[in-house]
Amino acid sequence: MAYFANQLDDHEREELAMSDAAISGAMDAARVFLADDDERWNYINRQMAILDYNSGIQDSREEGLREGIGIGRVGMLAELVRDGILTPGQAARKAEMTEKDFRKAMENHEREELAMRDAAAAK
Secondary structure (H helix, E strand, O other), X not given: OOOOOOOOOHXXXXXXHHHOHHHHXXXXXXXXXXXXXXXXXXXXHHHXXXXXXXXXXXXXXXXXXXXXXXXXXXXXXXXHHHOOOOOHHHHXXXXXXXXXXXXXXXXXXHHHHHHHHHHHHHX
């Protein structure tokens, strides 16, 4: 940990590398990685995309909890809207949400349904 926190001087880094082949290999890999700007930026962009995705999923779940609406209820109301039985405004009132929030929850539900179908098809 001290190595990655830049808390070691050159002599201490050399001693650490000589103490274990795995540590030496990791230090070599870090040097190569840090020397390649394109690879480093690709890695940073991938990590940011993963964080953005996870943040979006978490925000959607928290929004659902804040609204006191379970995914099943939004899904049921969304099906009634898709079948033409309810308008989005009517469904939103039944869910005690604004129409804008209901439409967003409905889109999130549809994305989750597609992801589950894709995951099931991949098996």
